[in-house]
Amino acid sequence: MGEIFALKWSDILYDESLITVRSRLKGGRFRYVPLTPEVAAEFRRYPVVLGADYIFPPKPGAKG
Numbered sequence: 001m002g003e004i005f006a007l008k009w010s011d012i013l014y015d016e017s018l019i020t021v022r023s024r025l026k027g028g029r030f031r032y033v034p035l036t037p038e039v040a041a042e043f044r045r046y047p048v049v050l051g052a053d054y055i056f057p058p059k060p061g062a063k064g
Helices: 037-045
Strands: 018-021 031-034
Touching: none
Parallel strands: none
Antiparallel strands: 018 031
């Protein structure tokens, strides 16, 4: 769940059909998850809140 809520719009690589997962791997590397056309279409339909870096921003007042 932490990886999902940490996703940023810049992590979605539409041209490569990948999602960058910025978890703590050895050597500070990233891992990549395939981005299916269906999920890519859903992300494109998702309303981007102006200035929001995160795909799933926390609700106002939520403790992080």
